[in-house]
Amino acid sequence: RVVREHLAGLEGVEVIAECANGFEAVKAVTDLAPDLLLLDVQMPKLNGFEVLELVGRDVAVIFTTAHDEYAIKAFEVNAIDYLVKPVNPERLARSIDRLSEPRKEKPLDVRKLEYGDRLFLDSGSRSSFLQISTIKCIAADGDYTQVFTADGKKHLVAKPLKEWQQRLPEKHFVRIHRSAIVNLEF
Secondary structure: OHHHHHHHOOOOOOOOOOOOOHHHHHHHHHHHOOOEEEEOOOOOOOOHHHHHHHHOOOOEEEEEEOOHHHHHHHHHOOOOEEEEOOOOHHHHHHHHHHHHOOOOOOOHHHOOOOOOOEEEEEOOOOEEEEEHHHEEEEEEEOOEEEEEEOOOOEEEEOOOHHHHHHHOOOOOEEEEEOOEEEEOOO
């Protein structure tokens, strides 16, 4: 109901179906061919991932769920976004706006980050989500960077410092040296 209210305020968005369970969602996608699915992970009869598997077509999806532990899996199935309830209406609007962006000109992974965003980090042996606001500093390490977080952890990431500088919000992050960016909050 809350997500429907958020969608009602967006120009160019039309809700063509609401489904009470995964089976209804599969039928609706098959019958109506929507441009976008807003799916929960946990639904009666079929979960959101099973729905995507059964649909068998390339359809854009945004997960809106209370379960943050499935976010990595959501991005593995090319979700546009993964919104944890309660859904922020501005974030939902930005996610939907990404549908109209040409993917080749502006891929999702190079958009400007916001302080409250989470970033998917693939550090080879393990993957995780990192809240941007928890980054204390980032230091160059050859072709890699070391990301130091508020919880005392260090992540080695195959991303150059220049890319971090382009993507991080300037209001909070400053490059203080050719090999270091710091979070002004720390």
